[in-house]
Amino acid sequence: MDECPECGAAGSVVPVDGTERACDECGLVVSEDAIDHGPEWRAHSFEDGRSKSRVGAPENLAMHDKGLTTHIDWRDRDAYGNALPSRKRRRMRRLRTWQERARTKDSRERSLRSALNEVNRMSSALGVPQSTREGAAIIYRRALEEDLIRGHTVEGVASAAVYASCRTDAIPRSLEEVAAVSRVDRTEIARTYRYVSRELGLELAPVDPVQYLPRFASELGLSPATEAKAAAVIEAATAQGLLSGRSPTGFAAAAIYTAGQLTGERVSQREVAAVAGVTTVTIRHRSKEQLAAMGGDAA
């Protein structure tokens, strides 16, 4: 379509959604709109957040100072090709080193900028609070300081930072959901996340399935009674060691299904599976165990 203003690749700028376009080559996000409408803060569920968010920072392209990338020739010649006197040669050498310093500093900053831009973009799309967004930015900066980016993509680390921040802030967003708004795939995010959290020594508390309940329940339109019952199911089942090794989303989904059976507010396996992003098979397995746990507990 258009030529990218950043890397100059022709025809590489493609629409991402209604309000912004991005370059295929360098990932630069071109905003159509100079005003940042920001995300809709009333997004209470992931689906809401995705449909309502207006993603993209008010990037002002005019501020990218391209003048700094001027190249200074290594030859000690003037414009006519004549050799420079030694006095001027020294001067030129000094200029060259300074110019080089400015250029590398600038490129590093630009890379950080685009990374943080990306963090913001994904955070908006996921509808996470501002504090978590900043946490992700902090994690990314720390990763940068510890030199963890080498050998990994900027995109991957940015995605991992977002996911990690959600984890530490107990904002229930699964790896799948992060992957859905990221440019890199799930596996890469998982790998990078493990790597970053290990290197940075992030304390990673296992995800409590209860965290997913409010979101799933509201998406299914369940009564608070059933939601509370599901929480009770999770508690009882967890107390019997049924959680270890199992996926938290599947566990939560099954608890909702189980609670539906118990309260009479029935939900189909298929529906719960859809909102939780798991299969009905998993729900059956977990639910069977949970029912046994509840039965044994009550009787």
Added chain:
DNA sequence: ATGGTTTTTACTGCGTC
């Protein structure tokens, strides 16, 4: 790399509306 565990995929049969 390997093996053990969990999850998914794909397919089955059964009962009900």
Added chain:
DNA sequence: GACGCGGTAAAAACCAT
């Protein structure tokens, strides 16, 4: 006939070694 439900076997994904 479509749908919900339960089960199974094999593949895939995951994790620790």
